[in-house]
Amino acid sequence: xxxxxxxxxxxxxxxxxxxxxxxxxxxxxxxxxxxxxxxxxxxxxxxxxxxxxxxxxxxxxxxxxxxxxxxxxxxxxxxxxxxxxxxxxxxxxxxxxxxxxxxxxxxxxxxxxxxxxxxxxxxxxxxxxxxxxxxxxxxxxxxxxxxxx
Numbered sequence: 001x002x003x004x005x006x007x008x009x010x011x012x013x014x015x016x017x018x019x020x021x022x023x024x025x026x027x028x029x030x031x032x033x034x035x036x037x038x039x040x041x042x043x044x045x046x047x048x049x050x051x052x053x054x055x056x057x058x059x060x061x062x063x064x065x066x067x068x069x070x071x072x073x074x075x076x077x078x079x080x081x082x083x084x085x086x087x088x089x090x091x092x093x094x095x096x097x098x099x100x101x102x103x104x105x106x107x108x109x110x111x112x113x114x115x116x117x118x119x120x121x122x123x124x125x126x127x128x129x130x131x132x133x134x135x136x137x138x139x140x141x142x143x144x145x146x147x148x149x
Contacts, residue, residue: 033133040091040111040129041136047071047084048125054142057125059118062086063104067118067127072098083107086116091129 051057051071060083062068068085079098084091085107092107115130120142127138 033131036111037129037131037133037136040113040131041138043091043110044069044084044127044129045138045140047082048138048140048142054123057142059120059125062116066116069116069118069127084110084116086113089114091116 047069048057048071052073056072058070058072060068060070062085064086066086068083071082071084073080073082081096081098083094083096083102085094085104086092087104087107089112090109091111091113092104093110094102094104094107096102113129113131117128117130119126123142125138125140125142127140129136129138
């Protein structure tokens with residue numbers, strides 16, 4: 001009888017441990033995916049706020065129909081652009097001299113993002129980031145030579 005109770009107790013402990021690990025695994029994966037979504041939105045917002053002024057931020061159509069965020073910077077007498085765009089399921093960043101031919105495959109992969117859509121209307125920049133968790137949206141007011149949150 002004692003061995004039977006011990007065996008039943010051991011089986012119950014194993015069931016609880018196995019179910020706990022699967023729940024922990026699901027929660028960890030969900031949290032990592034949500035972190036990636038928030039990180040992409042925060043990364044883009046930070047890059048926009050680092051712009052010298054509102055005129056330095058613009059949108060271009062990307063090669064796959066999604067948006068390409070362009071942030072211009074002056075270094076000495078030369079002007080450069082930081083391009084942020086989606087390629088092959090990744091948010092990519094490319095820093096190049098203004099007017100240079102764009103080689104989208106040369107961009108550095110930042111975070112997993114499926115698509116980036118943007119709109120610019122009367123000083124209001126709206127970016128929608130789509131990934132496996134759905135959509136994150138960034139809305140920023142660009143006005144009068146400065147970038148406002």
